[in-house]
Amino acid sequence: MWVFDLATLRFLLVNQAAIATYGFSREEFLSMTLQGIRPENERAALKHYVESPRPEFSSAGIWHHRTKDGRSITVDIVSHALDWHGRQARLVMVRDVTEREQAMMALQESESNKSAILKNALDCIISMNSRGEITDFNPAAEATFGWTREYVLGKTAADLIIPPEQREAHQMGLKRYLETGESRLLGRRIEIDALRIDGARFPIELSLYSVEQ
Template sequence: METLPQMSNENKNNNLAPQDDDVMHSIFFNTSADLFSIISNDGFFIEVNAAWKSTLGYSKEDLVGKPFEKFLHPDDIEKTSLEFVNMVKGQEVINFIRRYRASDGSYKWLEWKGKVSEKNNRIYAVSRDVTIEKQLETELLSGKEIYKEIFYSNPNPMWIFDLETLAFLEVNQTTIDQYGYTKEEFLSLTLKDITPEEDMPALMSSAIKAISEYNADHELWRHITKSGEIIFAELSAKSLIYEGKKARSVIINNISKRVEAEKALLESENKYRTY
């Protein structure tokens, strides 16, 4: 009776086959909510992912072969061109925010990160829609009444907390829905009550820094809901004076599903590498 050939130790220790690696990169590229793009060193789109369609309304055919400057707000072209030159020279550009025209003629704020590849001299960039954050920043600084409307109707969790006591001063409905506490319960809690014990030193250190730093962007935290579930939260925060108190306005992006997907993909990758 014939037996199946035994897998050699060499094969067991091999990394993923090139085609497997290509598949995983394709999954990340095409399913991410962030806008991925590959741009030539003279500023033309070479490749984009599906998030461009869902965010700005442009298909791949609308963008590939076109200069990225064509979609910029006229007032942002000069500044962006300077940043692009820096990227082509090899400098990694992080967190620059510019306005891009959507297919309906409106403008959205995109926050960019990009770096040139030494292998092919192309720019590999990722951006995300920060239009809501920019609106909030504008309204916070101007003190307009519309800020309240943005805060309470925001599809992302938002809260305001006291910088000295870390007590919650205000929360929006999305926070209540995702964390499970009533508004009254939230206003009796502090950030310590929703932070895992092992993360407490980092929380206290962050609170001290927040007193002297106006902004916090893309910080990753774990929060505990009323049911005990752990939420992975990416947050941005701005300082303000709220009802006479030094406070912090926070907007949360719940990335728990993304973290779970990345964990599953890593486990799958490790599984492949054992064969």
């Protein structure tokens, strides 16, 4: 938390949490302006933001700040108008969300990689959730089974591609895996019959894998 002067952007007050997060001493903070903790490419945006009309309480959203040792951190900013001994000022609350943002970026990268693998794989890849509902159906699966991805999402594999006489065994196997975490088929390659959109049967090689999310 800190208080800054709207006219000069100079720090007027900082608390211990800000000192610990940014690494500057109290004396160093009080000799600086807000520009001192901003990367060069955000300083113009900061100036524009501060000079624009603001409500008494304002959420500034996500910004990047610079610590004393040069690290870049991602912060979520909210502020409140304040009269500081006759000077227009704002009280700023800062929340460090660096780890959250890094985790989100890693997840997005992981999802992009997964999407590329699914799209370009020559083998059929069908993903299901714990209820047996299809959550992904790659282009190879579309070409092989005849169903579109949009149609099959949310439907069960048992109803679409598993022959009627094998559906009960499939559902019992899924139930047993959810209850015990054990399956005789995980990691193995087996041969079974499957159904195309027109009801035609054909033999496939099937491998099952569990993915934690």
